[in-house]
Amino acid sequence: MGSLARGSLSVAAVDARGIVKRFAGQVALRGVDLRVAIGSCHGLLGENGAGKSTLGRVIAGVHKPDAGELAVMGKPARWTSPRDALRAGVAMVHQELAFCPELSVAENLHLGRWPTRGGFVQRRAMESAAREALVPVGLDIDPARAVGSLSTAQEQLLQIAQALASGARLVVFDEPTSSLDDAECQRLLALVQRLVREGLTVIWVSHRLPEVLAICDRMTVLRDGEMAGELEGSNATEERLVEMLVGEHRELRAAKAExxxxxxxxxxxxxxxxxxxxxxxxxxxxxxxxxxxxxxxxxxxxxxxxxxxxxxxxxxxxxxxxxxxxxxxxxxxxxxxxxxxxxxxxxxxxxxxxxxxxxxxxxxxxxxxxxxxxxxxxxxxxxxxxxxxxxxxxxxxxxxxxxxxxxxxxxxxxxxxxxxxxxxxxxxxxxxxxxxxxxxxxxxxxxxxxxxxxxxxxxxxxxxxxxxxxxxxxxxxxxxxxxxxxxxxxxx
Ligand SMILES: Nc1ncnc2c1ncn2[C@@H]1O[C@H](COP(=O)(O)OP(=O)(O)OP(=O)(O)O)[C@@H](O)[C@H]1O
Ligand SMILES: [Mg+2]
Structure with a gap:
């Protein structure tokens, strides 16, 4: 982190152009452009089905785009798996199950690369490394505990800990607060703000407008797989966001709400x-x-x-x-x-x-x-x-x-x-x-x-x-x- 200038104009954390993604005849993304500044927190909004998760997954290497160019930290990104993306410093915090519930915190953090010596698993080393990884996110739990026994908030912090421990410089959060209570939300928002100050780049997908307005420097709104607009944090208000979100359905939605x-x-x-x-x-x-x-x-x-x-x-x-x-x-x-x-x-x-x-x-x-x-x-x-x-x-x-x-x-x-x-x-x-x-x-x-x-x-x-x-x-x-x-x- 921090080796690249914060907010640098020349290099963007993400520079996506004309991204297209189709699923079995259905077009999820129809040529989306997205530029995310290094060290910024960038909001990604849109109605259900607008393509937010799909775009996040393309950036994090889960999906391969059908067309378009993606560059991350100034380098062309043509990865074919999340592992490739992680190697380039990109991770995603998913809303749903990302770990094996029956394995321990330490085992999950080392999934696929348990430390061994002479063929024996180095459990102590694994647990102390896990303990270290938990510090930056302030998660105070026993690394021997099964992940299945953690709360949603703890599991989310664990995903963030894993991303940071693997050297992620860009993290995509997909609706991270939707299952958290007020206090847990506030804690997560404070943590993310601190990480951004320390140089992490964040893409924040959420339906909660007040939260987006509180933490995002800039926001992009998607509608039906296309870019519907962008707002600078300082110009954004809830009304303007709602306007961009619902577009021409506006009157219809207002009528429904009444x-x-x-x-x-x-x-x-x-x-x-x-x-x-x-x-x-x-x-x-x-x-x-x-x-x-x-x-x-x-x-x-x-x-x-x-x-x-x-x-x-x-x-x-x-x-x-x-x-x-x-x-x-x-x-x-x-x-x-x-x-x-x-x-x-x-x-x-x-x-x-x-x-x-x-x-x-x-x-x-x-x-x-x-x-x-x-x-x-x-x-x-x-x-x-x-x-x-x-x-x-x-x-x-x-x-x-x-x-x-x-x-x-x-x-x-x-x-x-x-x-x-x-x-x-x-x-x-x-x-x-x-x-x-x-x-x-x-x-x-x-x-x-x-x-x-x-x-x-x-x-x-x-x-x-x-x-x-x-x-x-x-x-x-x-x-x-x-x-x-x-x-x-x-x-x-
Ligand atoms: N694996 C898939 N197979 C087929 N279609 C998919 C797949 N994933 C997404 N889609 C389609 O792509 C479109 C965009 O979905 P996406 O999950 O990106 O929306 P979203 O903006 O994240 O919505 P939400 O707010 O509900 O999470 C939807 O029409 C969806 O049905
Ligand atoms: Mg989604």
Whole structure:
């Protein structure tokens, strides 16, 4: 780091020209130019499916561009793997699983190159090197710990530690804060700002505009695989960014945002409404509970608490995915047996899980099939399935949340991260469940889709669904909930 002049005009950290990337007939990038100054923090924004992750992956050697020129630190970059990119000092911090969960921190940091002497693995040397690598990111954990036991924030810091230890001078962060709570976000932002001051170049992909405005020197907005505009940090405001982000869809999005009814309307009638969900003395895994709560028909109840306070675990336990150790759960007059997802579904409970890839989607099926999954009874007419009705309903559900990049028959795995999130939501929101357990509904979705999801949740509540909501986005939790229940951090 630091051998090249900060902000140098002659050499750019990234100089990309006319980058084109196609996937199976779909064009993700249509000739994008990007110039990132050395030692700067450069924001990369755009709606879901705009091409941000794809561009990041091209720069980090994950994807090979189909056309265009890429130069990094003044040298042509024609790498064919992330390893090539890393050798040239470029790393990427991915949002989803980047390590082997069952291996230790030290083992993961040395993946593929464990130190040996005379054929024996030098475990001590490995662990002390790992300890050293953790210092710059302020991660205070035992290097012998399994990565699977780390929190998302810790795992992200570990990815940064790995990048720095391998000598990265340019790091692409793909939506690094979307699963962090307020305090963790602030800590990560402070760390990145310090690293940038020390000479690191950062490309920061995010949907969170305030955060982008706080840390980025310059920002590029992508729309439909093309450059939609650029702003200097000093000239940028949230309004200007939103304008660039949504482009000609502007009026449409504004209209959608206004369809959300004011949440406080719901608070009053809910007082008299029947309790659809009643929880008594619930206890679960890793010290969860005891918890008592009630959600009435038409009510949105927000669960507030830090990461690790057990909010997601509570939802998964209610749904029967995680073991219930004690307590009773009622849906209306029906008592739910523990650990029985089928019974929960039959009683009209739906869960929108936090981890969409592991729990929410069948990645090999297309979006419409994913929406239809488990709801087939809706379209059953005698012994037949009404396929036309199924198609109509699933497409309406996808259109309502404005899922982009759909191609009939194409696996949902090919959608951008935010669009996959919308498919999971479309599936559950289209069922009008009696009780909806929803975990981080707008994680990773763009501003327009966020408004559409809020409107849909309000509409569901207005039609009588009882909603239990978890969101690390405090303003969102406050805006949506008619009541907020705090959860104490009660786990180890
Ligand atoms: N492996 C893939 N196979 C097929 N299509 C892909 C693949 N990866 C991305 N795409 C397509 O390329 C386009 C851009 O996707 P990308 O993931 O870059 O969007 P993004 O801007 O990162 O969106 P998000 O905010 O949702 O993460 C999308 O239309 C997506 O469907
Ligand atoms: Mg992405």
């Amino acid at each position: 369809t959300a009814p004011p949440p406080r309307d719901l608070a009053a009638p809910a007082e008299q409404a029947p309790a659809f969900l009643r929880v008594e003395g619930l206890q679960g895994e890793r010290g969860l509970g005891p918890i008592d709560l009630e959600v009435r028909a038409g009510e949105i109840v927000g669960l507030e608490g830090l990461l690790g306070s057990g909010r997601s675990r509570l939802l998964a336990t209610l749904f029967g995915l995680l073991p219930r150790h004690a307590g009773r759960v009622f849906v209306g007059d029906t008592e739910l047996p523990p650990n029985n997802v089928r019974a929960a579904l039959n009683a009209g409970v739906a869960l929108v899980p936090e981890d969409r890839k592991r729990q929410g989607l069948v990645l090999g099926l297309d979006a419409a099939r994913n929406v239809a999954l488990g709801q087939e009874a809706r379209w059953q007419r005698g012994a037949l399935l009404d396929l036309a009705a199924e198609q109509h309903d699933t497409h309406a559900a996808l259109a309502e949340l404005d899922v982009r990049g759909l191609r009939p028959g194409a696996a949902v795995a090919a959608l951008s991260g935010g669009n996959q999130q919308k498919v999971v939501l479309a599936r559950w929101l289209s069922q009008s469940p009696r009780v909806l357990l929803v975990d981080e509904p707008t994680r990773g979705v763009d501003v327009g889709a966020k408004a559409a999801i809020h409107a849909r949740l309000h509409a569901l509540a207005a039609s009588g669904t009882a909603i239990l909501l978890v969101s690390s986005d405090r303003p969102e939790l406050r805006a949506l909930s008619s009541r907020v229940i705090p959860m104490a951090r009660n786990v180890t």
